[in-house]
Amino acid sequence: MKKITRAALAATLAISGSWVSAQTLLNASYDVAREFYKDYNAAFVAHYKKTTGKDVKIDQAHGGSSAQARAVNDGLDADVVTMNTTTDVDFLASTGVVAKDWPKRFPGNASPTTSTMLFLTRNGNPKNIKDWDDLIKPGIQVIVVNPKTGGNGRMAYLAAWGYVKKKGGTDAQAAEFVGKLYKNVPVLAKGGRDATTIFLQRNIGDVLVTFESEVVSVDREFGEGKVDAVHPSISIVAENPVAIVERTVAKKGTGELAKAYLDYLYSEEAQEIAAKHALRPRSQAVLKKYSKTFKPIQLFYVNEVFGSLAEAQKVHFNDGGQFDKLYTVK
Amino acid sequence: MTALPIAAPARRRAPAKVLPGFNLTLGYTILYLSLIVLIPLSALVFKTFTLSWEQFWAAVTGPRVLASYRLTFGASFIAALVNVVFGLLVAWVLVRYDFFGKKVVDALVDLPFALPTAVAGISLTALLAGNGWVGQYLEPMGIQLAFNPNGVVIALIFIGLPFVVRTVQPVLEDAEKELEEAATCLGATRWQTFSKVIFPSIAPALLTGFAMAFARAIGEYGSVIFIAGNMPMVSEITPLIIIGKLEQYDYAGATAVAVVMLVFSFILLLIINALQAWQRRHTGAPT
Numbered sequence: 001m002k003k004i005t006r007a008a009l010a011a012t013l014a015i016s017g018s019w020v021s022a023q024t025l026l027n028a029s030y031d032v033a034r035e036f037y038k039d040y041n042a043a044f045v046a047h048y049k050k051t052t053g054k055d056v057k058i059d060q061a062h063g064g065s066s067a068q069a070r071a072v073n074d075g076l077d078a079d080v081v082t083m084n085t086t087t088d089v090d091f092l093a094s095t096g097v098v099a100k101d102w103p104k105r106f107p108g109n110a111s112p113t114t115s116t117m118l119f120l121t122r123n124g125n126p127k128n129i130k131d132w133d134d135l136i137k138p139g140i141q142v143i144v145v146n147p148k149t150g151g152n153g154r155m156a157y158l159a160a161w162g163y164v165k166k167k168g169g170t171d172a173q174a175a176e177f178v179g180k181l182y183k184n185v186p187v188l189a190k191g192g193r194d195a196t197t198i199f200l201q202r203n204i205g206d207v208l209v210t211f212e213s214e215v216v217s218v219d220r221e222f223g224e225g226k227v228d229a230v231h232p233s234i235s236i237v238a239e240n241p242v243a244i245v246e247r248t249v250a251k252k253g254t255g256e257l258a259k260a261y262l263d264y265l266y267s268e269e270a271q272e273i274a275a276k277h278a279l280r281p282r283s284q285a286v287l288k289k290y291s292k293t294f295k296p297i298q299l300f301y302v303n304e305v306f307g308s309l310a311e312a313q314k315v316h317f318n319d320g321g322q323f324d325k326l327y328t329v330k
Numbered sequence: 331m332t333a334l335p336i337a338a339p340a341r342r343r344a345p346a347k348v349l350p351g352f353n354l355t356l357g358y359t360i361l362y363l364s365l366i367v368l369i370p371l372s373a374l375v376f377k378t379f380t381l382s383w384e385q386f387w388a389a390v391t392g393p394r395v396l397a398s399y400r401l402t403f404g405a406s407f408i409a410a411l412v413n414v415v416f417g418l419l420v421a422w423v424l425v426r427y428d429f430f431g432k433k434v435v436d437a438l439v440d441l442p443f444a445l446p447t448a449v450a451g452i453s454l455t456a457l458l459a460g461n462g463w464v465g466q467y468l469e470p471m472g473i474q475l476a477f478n479p480n481g482v483v484i485a486l487i488f489i490g491l492p493f494v495v496r497t498v499q500p501v502l503e504d505a506e507k508e509l510e511e512a513a514t515c516l517g518a519t520r521w522q523t524f525s526k527v528i529f530p531s532i533a534p535a536l537l538t539g540f541a542m543a544f545a546r547a548i549g550e551y552g553s554v555i556f557i558a559g560n561m562p563m564v565s566e567i568t569p570l571i572i573i574g575k576l577e578q579y580d581y582a583g584a585t586a587v588a589v590v591m592l593v594f595s596f597i598l599l600l601i602i603n604a605l606q607a608w609q610r611r612h613t614g615a616p617t
Contacts (some may be wrong), residue, residue: 066577091579129389146560148574187477187559190570194556197452203461204477319392326564328393 417494447552
């Protein structure tokens with residue numbers, strides 16, 4: 001299909017006599033970013049035309065964040081990657097596909113937007129769930145993503161752990177808390193969308209722990225008023241990192257375009273588009289403007305509690321790690 | 331079931347090469363098998379060899395991994411058994427009876443082949459979950475079919491059915507009715523006719539159907555994942571463990587588990603093939 005559209009585009013250009021061949025750029029991104037990037041791409045194409053006079057065409061490839069990272073590593077010719085977990089870009093850096101110092105190449109740890117974990121409850125919040133402590137009460141069913149198979153699940157786990165630590169708890173207390181929380185989990189979803197389906201279509205569970213950005217898509221797909229968004233007192237900052245795929249841009253000569261594409265994510269206009277899709281903008285002005293969506297809560301970074309996400313991955317999620325112990329050690 | 335095992339004995343028995351161009355066909359078979367099956371599989375094995383023996387052992391014997399083997403092989407076995415019984419019934423009805431809409435039913439049997447497995451998983455879940463069409467009546471009775479190992483078995487029954495029906499159906503069609511009539515004339519009861527006349531002639535086909543349904547079930551991912559619930563130690567299938575390892579960028583660990591699965595499946599299929607050969611010799615059935 002892509003080839004056909006490209007060929008068609010080339011043909012139209014040839015016929016119209018315009019010899020400015022449009023450059024194309026492939027953005028490999030994660031599943032739920034589809035709608036955001038659709039809007040962003042339109043804005044960027046217009047912006048690029050206005051500032052440079054050149055036409056550009058953006059292609060999108062979406063999939064699970066780490067599945068996309070593996071695809072790029074194995075040879076998918078994406079010019080840029082826009083992920084929802086830094087480990088996915090770290091992996092590409094470790095194999096030399098993106099620059100080693102990628103977090104320094106763009107502002108804000110190369111993350112133009114962030115998100116956080118919050119709770120969705122049934123309309124009217126019948127079980128009166130206000131904070132993390134309510135999730136471990138007996139009889140509450142919690143829907144979360146399996147941290148083994150989805151970044152969403154890792155963030156939920158780390159947010160719960162960090163909540164205990166931020167309140168002055170020890171690692172042992174955090175482990176006990178998280179253990180109790182997962183005792184209340186009847187079904188572990190495979191990924192973020194799967195979790196939403198289980199909660200809303202299967203009607204299982206009292207509360208869904210998920211990304212803030214998922215609230216908008218829930219309202220869009222299932223109709224407003226089916227769920228209440230509950231902001232816990234403390235939650236985690238989940239960065240959405242971006243990087244240029246050096247291997248591809250060296251081959252295609254699209255380095256400048258790729259940089260312009262990612263730079264523009266930090267513009268006020270793009271930040272506003274992000275805010276509309278419930279992705280927390282870095283721009284304080286835009287954040288303030290949308291403070292109704294982005295309730296100010298105490299946020300902590302992964303680095304503050306866990307050293308780094310890579311470290312957290314090793315200690316908590318790798319085989320034999322803390323998460324496995326919840327289920328295997330009785 | 332490949333051309334190889336058949337070709338080898340044929341050669342031994344006929345050194346004078348009865349079949350023309352035998353070298354060519356054999357060569358083609360080996361080339362084709364290598365391209366389609368052996369090369370991808372050897373890539374798998376090579377990737378695994380990047381692990382030391384201890385690492386390999388740790389990767390394939392973790393408690394969650396062991397639990398997943400039990401579930402995957404156990405559920406696949408049960409599902410294949412169920413399919414043998416009910417697949418035979420379906421094939422029997424399709425061959426022996428004429429009824430309105432038979433062509434449609436016949437076509438329906440192939441649906442699990444064609445349907446994207448994820449779609450199958452999602453619709454089965456919608457049906458069997460606590461608020462589903464069927465689940466809402468079963469749940470109050472304490473029967474939970476979705477989000478536990480029961481769901482895994484059901485999904486595997488669904489995807490495995492056509493394998494049994496489609497292998498048994500042609501054999502049943504070819505079965506000579508006269509034999510059954512003769513048996514009846516000679517005073518056999520209906521059960522005797524079935525167990526002594528019909529069953530031996532279709533048993534090899536049934537075994538083949540079983541083996542195929544079983545093998546397919548072991549590798550199934552898409553449909554199971556939505557209905558299983560994916561709880562560690564309880565309802566995680568081995569393919570999910572492999573995906574989980576890939577999510578951690580543990581390529582070697584993932585291939586290690588895959589290799590174990592492959593070896594197990596291969597051994598099981600070998601046993602089934604041997605059973606089939608033994609059964610053929612035992613009954614002298616020509617199939």
